[in-house]
Amino acid sequence: MMTSPTPRRRRDGTLRNDLVDAGVTLLRERGPDGLSLRECAAMAGVSHAAPSYHFKNIAGLATAIAARGFKLFCDAMTTRLDAASTAPQDRLNAICHGYLDFASEHPHLFLFIFSGQAFNEEDDDFSRHSTAAYAILRDTCGPFVPAGTAPEDIEILVWSLVHGYAHLTMTRKKDNPELVGSWPPLDALLKHLNKALETGG
Amino acid sequence: MMTSPTPRRRRDGTLRNDLVDAGVTLLRERGPDGLSLRECAAMAGVSHAAPSYHFKNIAGLATAIAARGFKLFCDAMTTRLDAASTAPQDRLNAICHGYLDFASEHPHLFLFIFSGQAFNEEDDDFSRHSTAAYAILRDTCGPFVPAGTAPEDIEILVWSLVHGYAHLTMTRKKDNPELVGSWPPLDALLKHLNKALETGG
DNA sequence: AACTTAACTTGACATTGTCAAGATAGGAAC
DNA sequence: GTTCCTATCTTGACAATGTCAAGTTAAGTT
Numbered sequence: 001m002m003t004s005p006t007p008r009r010r011r012d013g014t015l016r017n018d019l020v021d022a023g024v025t026l027l028r029e030r031g032p033d034g035l036s037l038r039e040c041a042a043m044a045g046v047s048h049a050a051p052s053y054h055f056k057n058i059a060g061l062a063t064a065i066a067a068r069g070f071k072l073f074c075d076a077m078t079t080r081l082d083a084a085s086t087a088p089q090d091r092l093n094a095i096c097h098g099y100l101d102f103a104s105e106h107p108h109l110f111l112f113i114f115s116g117q118a119f120n121e122e123d124d125d126f127s128r129h130s131t132a133a134y135a136i137l138r139d140t141c142g143p144f145v146p147a148g149t150a151p152e153d154i155e156i157l158v159w160s161l162v163h164g165y166a167h168l169t170m171t172r173k174k175d176n177p178e179l180v181g182s183w184p185p186l187d188a189l190l191k192h193l194n195k196a197l198e199t200g201g
Numbered sequence: 202m203m204t205s206p207t208p209r210r211r212r213d214g215t216l217r218n219d220l221v222d223a224g225v226t227l228l229r230e231r232g233p234d235g236l237s238l239r240e241c242a243a244m245a246g247v248s249h250a251a252p253s254y255h256f257k258n259i260a261g262l263a264t265a266i267a268a269r270g271f272k273l274f275c276d277a278m279t280t281r282l283d284a285a286s287t288a289p290q291d292r293l294n295a296i297c298h299g300y301l302d303f304a305s306e307h308p309h310l311f312l313f314i315f316s317g318q319a320f321n322e323e324d325d326d327f328s329r330h331s332t333a334a335y336a337i338l339r340d341t342c343g344p345f346v347p348a349g350t351a352p353e354d355i356e357i358l359v360w361s362l363v364h365g366y367a368h369l370t371m372t373r374k375k376d377n378p379e380l381v382g383s384w385p386p387l388d389a390l391l392k393h394l395n396k397a398l399e400t401g402g
Numbered sequence: 403a404a405c406t407t408a409a410c411t412t413g414a415c416a417t418t419g420t421c422a423a424g425a426t427a428g429g430a431a432c
Numbered sequence: 433g434t435t436c437c438t439a440t441c442t443t444g445a446c447a448a449t450g451t452c453a454a455g456t457t458a459a460g461t462t
Contacts, residue, residue: 010440010441015440015441031317031318031319032316032317032318033318036417036418036419037418037419037420038417038418038419039418046440046441046442047441047442047443048418048419048442048443049419049420049421049441049442049443049444050440050441050442052419052420052421053439053440053441054440057419057420058418058419058420107317111316111317114368114372114373115233115312115316115317115372116232116233116308116312116316116371116372117232117233117234118232118376119376121376121377130377134377134380150383150385152380152383152384152385153385153389153390156366156369156384156385156389156390157362157385157389157390157393159365159369160361160362160363160365160366160369160390161358161361161362161365162361162365163365163368163369164360164361164362164363164364164365164366164368165357165361165365167315167364167365167368168357168360168361168364170317171315171316171317172315175319175320175322176322176331176335179335179353182351182353183353183357184351184353184354184357184358188354188357188358189354189357189358189361192358192397192398193397195397196393196394196396196397211409211410216409216410237448237449237450238449238450238451239448239449239450240448240449247409247410247411248410248411248412249411249412249449249450250410250411250412250413250450250451250452251409251410251411253450253451253452254408254409254410255409258450258451259449259450259451403462404461404462405460405461405462406459406460406461406462407457407458407459407460407461408457408458408459408460409456409457409458409459410455410456410457410458411454411455411456411457412453412454412455412456413452413453413454413455414451414452414453414454415450415451415452416449416450416451417448417449417450418447418448418449418450419446419447419448419449420445420446420447421444421445421446422443422444422445423442423443423444423445424441424442424443424444425440425441425442425443426439426440426441426442427438427439427440427441428437428438428439428440429436429437429438429439430435430436430437430438431434431435431436431437432433432434432435432436
């Protein structure tokens with residue numbers, strides 16, 4: 001007999017990563033309720049209880065998946081930022097488009113990380129990437145914060161608008177046949193945002 | 202023996218309603234993943250398979266719960282509208298506050314109806330109430346639509362901003378200790394919105 | 403009084419998350 | 433090279449869940 005192609009015991013920690021991969025795939029293929037520890041295990045070619053060594057429970061796996069989501073989220077915004085000029089307005093529009101890129105390309109992960117389910121916020125990976133995402137927002141909004149205004153006022157304004165647009169696009173647009181044809185593009189909203197930040201600044 | 206206080210067979214359709222009540226309670230007490238057909242049945246005092254007579258499956262119960270959610274959602278906006286003047290700006294701010302009222306008072310239902318899970322959009326109750334919610338938005342935005350602009354441009358702008366704010370408040374604010382203290386009030390964002398709609402009109 | 407049917411109940415099955423206990427490989431120690 | 437150790441799994445069990453099929457009962461109809 002040949003030796004099995006995947007060694008039965010790996011000492012390199014690849015299983016943990018494979019389980020997250022499997023979880024992401026499951027979410028994509030079966031929707032927000034499709035996550036299953038046992039199926040992730042099966043996909044990774046291990047026994048049903050193997051995940052419990054790497055994750056305390058299914059919430060632990062969910063946190064790891066969410067951490068992956070926030071990482072891809074940062075990547076999407078960074079990619080757009082790298083292609084943008086140094087003009088603040090350009091950079092603001094860039095992260096907004098990056099935000100929407102992420103939601104469009106990974107709708108299952110986007111809905112998952114913003115599902116409201118409790119993740120383990122103390123998890124290193126999770127907090128690192130979710131903090132990084134907010135830092136990108138904060139940096140990009142900086143130039144638009146007028147003196148005497150709290151930075152959060154501008155940050156949450158921008159975040160709310162683009163998040164709401166992305167989230168409604170994913171949750172309500174697709175279900176509402178009347179809206180599909182007339183749904184405005186992101187730029188139609190950014191036009192107003194840019195104006196508000198100009199005159200308000 | 203006394204006759205049981207709840208008759209074992211009801212012919213008035215109250216069980217269906219009781220099951221939705223139980224589902225709402227379960228969502229509130231156990232979070233977004235806490236819904237269970239068998240527990241709803243137990244709460245309503247019927248056997249574990251009783252719900253299947255009223256709902257095809259758990260997705261059917263979920264749709265009925267979501268319909269209830271959209272109804273409360275409409276109620277929250279209407280309550281604020283009734284207390285507002287006839288000034289368009291007043292009414293716009295009113296529905297935004299109603300939106301946030303609903304999210305604050307029923308966070309579990311708010312997250313549930315915007316969870317991205319597939320509901321049966323052909324369900325009468327569901328489509329009636331979700332359509333009514335959008336109609337309120339449409340009516341209130343009407344006065345702010347400049348000639349030559351698609352109404353949806355304004356509607357989705359307003360909806361995105363308030364939805365994003367409410368949704369982020371429910372999903373990210375509570376988890377992020379750094380943000381809790383500095384989270385701006387809704388009015389801080391509405392100030393910008395009002396200005397954008399003034400000057401843009 | 404017999405019949406019909408709406409509104410359930412009972413029982414079974416496969417799937418799930420979780421836990422406890424056992425097994426095994428790969429390296430370290432001697 | 434044998435013994436031991438420990439990280440990394442496997443096996444087996446259990447209660448809970450959604451779903452289906454079949455049986456039952458009560459409320460009205462005839």
